[in-house]
Amino acid sequence: MTPEVGHYALVLALALGLIQSVAPIIGARDRDLALMRLASSTALMQFAFVALSFLALTICYVASDFSVATVFENSHSQMPLIYKITSVWGNHEGSMLLWVLILSLFGALVAAFGGNLPAVLKAHVLAVQSWIACAFYLFILLTSNPFARLPQAPFEGRDLNPILQDPGLAIHPPLLYLGYVGFSIAFSFAIAALIEGRIDAAWARWVRPWTLAAWVFLTLGVAMGSYWAYYTLGWGGFWFWDPVENASLMPWLAGTALLHSAVVMEKRNALKVWTILLAILTFSLSLVGTFLVRSGVLTSVHAFATDPTRGVFILLILVLFIGGGLALFAWRASTLKQGGLFAPISREGALVFNNLFLTTACLTVFVGTLYPLALEALTGEKISVGAPFFNLTFGPLFVALMFVVPFGPLLAWKRGDLLAVAQRLMAAFAIGIIAIAVAFAAQGQSILAPFGVGLALFVMLGALTDLVERTGLFRLPLSTVRRRTVGMPRSIWGTAIAHFGVAMSMLGIIWAATWGTERIAVVRPNEAVSLSGYELSFDGLVQRPGPNYNALVAKFTVRSGGVPIGVMEPSKRSFSTRSMTTNEAALMSRGLGQLYLSLGDSNNDGSIAIRLYYKPMVLLIWLGAVVMMLGGALSLSDRRLRVGAPKPAAKSALAPAE
């Protein structure tokens, strides 16, 4: 009964979606307030029905109802409860249901909290949102029904892929989808603006919080995915430039650009057409990501089972929304009025620079990700584009971008004084140079890594300089500083903190990749290996049964300078249902660095192959992402955004500077 209820609820959501796709548009044309308001009710109801559908599927999983095909394929009665729940989205069908759940959630949020939106804009936004939702409801119902029943219910399920039996699955996909799908709101707003043919600073004021929220989630989602790959794959790497990772990085880059261009639009009423285009492109890249991951054109852990009709269907959705969006843009963009003027050296100019480099960097990732697919389709030649390509293309562009980051927030709107800003950044710059010199002297091999460290420090100190300048610290009496600190808009704090976070991640990546050490060895019991001042002695192997697996645990005692500091217990879990083993690396944090130990093959004489890494500063990579997220969240809590009270579009010359 439960699966049928879920299935039916989804069909009802589709029916509501179809109404919401059409009625508000007619209402907006005829200025029929009742029809326009209908969209809010249907959006809320849609969410309720999709949530019911999702709940039904979750119940099937928790109850291990193996008469449902997806439950049989991806669950097992002996799995811990948490994995029974997470395996709801640990497969293609369920993850698409999670996708539409979040999509309808965002629609409902606009309906619930968009009270101050002009009725026509709100009607259009909800209608566009519903077009997307309908396309994906149809996709699920026609090609990937998670509720399909088996003619005969098997006694036991085939278990979730052991690689996915990890707490990471509980966090990573929902966060990532909140980010991906959150950009649909920016897309819907852009399409609505194009339909209406008018757009102003108030529009940017409404779009920015949604984009920011999506960006915050996507940042965490990408970082979480990276950490999961790091501790679960046993290679000690945190980013593989795998097409699936790139699929999440591209919307992040475009979304970051959108975040910054929306600022220009809100504050200065400029870059309108570009912001609209970027909003369309960002969500398009989210769709491309979904296509890459869900269509089976790529092979990876993320490509669950695939079926050609699904690929074709997603491709159709892709063509419809990206093609339609861009066509509408080409047709209507000229109707949007041009905005305020600014000199190349100004805050706007710096944000344009940011956009230029972020989108170009995004483009290089796009080329590197899709070129192998295109080449194979055209010539049949198979190639792989890996880290060297991205390091050589994405790397230089990002370095150039990072160099300009500290300048942006210090420049004045409209016309900035580069010389004055450079003077203020002198201290940060000097410390950066000193760091390069020190790092080079200490290391003396490559100049690239010390340069990167110096650059990261420059960006960090640049962010602090911005705060010091604004609060008047060291310059003004303490009472003034206190007043200014309290009175400063939270978005200023957010900017500085987020920029600081980017630099932290960058520092971590460079440091861990350059000065990390690694050792691969075969150890016998009571033997020891040492690396970077740590000594690990192998105490032996023990068997430890888990709920649905058997673990072979290797015990190591870690000593630093002869003093025991702890034990590390990497293990191998063998899952009998899928005759598969997973590798559980052991991690030990030492300050911001980590010792990383994973197991290879064990031999009959009790010896075992191990991979041992010491990765200094590695935690900065993910801490940086958390700091970025905090910056975004702080900015989101800014009064101006929260209240969202639309001021009449200020004439460009009168727009207040920060």
Next chain:
Amino acid sequence: MTRKQRRLILIGASLGVLSVAAALVLSSLRDSIVFFNSPTDVVEKHISPGTRMRIGGLVKPGSIKRGDNLLVLFAVTDGKTDIAVRYVGIVPDLFREGQGVVAEGKLEPDGALAADTVLAKHDERYMPREVVDALKKSGRWQEGQAQAVGDKPR
């Protein structure tokens, strides 16, 4: 500054950045991509030693030999041709005889591949697509022998 001048500067800057990016992309595409070959391709295309590439196929049964210091020797086969592979390191958990494998490395003068990366499948129901294609090309693929991504039964 007039609107026209501003636009010119913007367009100029964009074109500048884009052309730099294009140059970077083209030069790295020439130098840093790796071609994928089946063992038969390696022989038929007369690929010169020193070339970096990926080969894919099955680990030939009975070919795995382990040496000192984590040296692993094995042969990758597509049923028609075998290529010897040398690898120093830890092989993936699902690296087994008769299973699909992808190895990346440099071709040595003796015709063996000195691999620095060995990838195996990560699910017992799944085989790397490259391997399936390589087997199909050599005519050794039988439907149902293993299920590839793309035809896993639902």
